[in-house]
Amino acid sequence: MTDFPADSILVLVDVLPSGALPKSTAGLVGAAAGVGTPVALVVTAAGEGAAAAEAVAALGAPFVLVAETDAVSSSLTVPAVDALAAAADLVRPDAILVSNSIEGRDVAGRFAARTRSALCVDVVGVSRDDEGVVANHSVYGGSYNVDAAATWGAPVITVRQGAVEARADGVASPTIDTLTVTESGKAAASIDSFAEATQASTRPELRGAGKVVSGGRGLGSQEKFVLVEQLADALGAAVGASRAAVDAGYIPQTAQVGQTGVSVSPQLYVALGISGAIQHRAGMQTAKTIVAINKDADAPIFEIADFGVVGDLFTVVPQLIAAIEAKRA
Ligand SMILES: Cc1cc2nc3c(=O)[nH]c(=O)nc-3n(C[C@H](O)[C@H](O)[C@H](O)COP(=O)(O)OP(=O)(O)OC[C@H]3O[C@@H](n4cnc5c(N)ncnc54)[C@H](O)[C@@H]3O)c2cc1C
Structure with a gap:
């Protein structure tokens, strides 16, 4: 050996x-x-x-x-x-x-x-x-x-x-x-069967993603949350959310970022309509670059953002998507 x-x-x-x-x-x-x-x-x-x-x-x-x-x-x-x-x-x-x-x-x-x-x-x-x-x-x-x-x-x-x-x-x-391994015989949960979950989307998985776009209560509804997904797709990013957005039913809990959700450390984290509560920050504050778009200039998310836009996300985000797509064309 x-x-x-x-x-x-x-x-x-x-x-x-x-x-x-x-x-x-x-x-x-x-x-x-x-x-x-x-x-x-x-x-x-x-x-x-x-x-x-x-x-x-x-x-x-x-x-x-x-x-x-x-x-x-x-x-x-x-x-x-x-x-x-x-x-x-x-x-x-x-x-x-x-x-x-x-x-x-x-x-x-x-x-x-x-x-x-x-x-x-x-x-x-x-x-x-x-x-x-x-x-x-x-x-x-x-x-x-x-x-x-x-x-x-x-x-x-x-x-x-x-x-x-x-x-x-x-x-x-x-x-x-x-490696030769001797089985310990310790108690273990047994697997009777497993089925691979079908990946419904081509987006990167949230855990370990290099870029994440997250939406909060500021999106206002499940229908409008699509804007988060559109920006994520334009950037090739995973989709995340605040707990308020999850609780409101805009997106499943698997997307929740924060203390009681997933912790992420991407190169780029974009927070849309998220206030930046401590429990949310716990899951994303180690992101390398944080971009926040929020209409409230006093939102705590701006304390940790590297770039911030104070404005209505429904005005800013479509322009951002158009600019990204124009650059790519
Ligand atoms: C034990 C415990 C665990 C928790 N765990 C988590 C967790 O894991 N993750 C998590 O996220 N939260 C968690 N929370 C909840 C947390 O405290 C906050 O309530 C939550 O993060 C708020 O979500 P939000 O920022 O989307 O909503 P809000 O705080 O309501 O903020 C919405 C923001 O959107 C902005 N906005 C509204 N409309 C627009 C617009 N048109 N354009 C731009 N901006 C707009 C507002 O200015 C506001 O800042 C936990 C709480 C507790 C007590």
């Missing part, structure tokens, strides 16, 4: 049911490469490991561990926790990075509890000091940046999808090893 570098960072990579890797994997590997040598772990059904290993190497992992088990199709989370435990024993990493996805959070929590490791969740970056890997958090709605570190052992860190811009160079000849 391979000798792993002393500065190894173990990266558990989510693998989608299709066998593909989520877009946020590039940032996860990029974060690891910034503080050590990424050693990626892919846990897949039998026969799917090789393709996933090549894909993660292309994103910058020089070492890949492959755990193939059909248990991934019959039980939730535990097969990945078992594989992570085996990989951590083998690699002895300085830190373990996991996506802050629904499954990633579940795996990270269980693994940390099982191994009595420190757990840092929803981080927006990682760094290193003399004593080890440090997790960088954005808390209280993005009002404060806080660093957290473990007093002993390798911390388990879940990284917010889309939050890390750094990318590692692709590796042409990775070292790929098969």
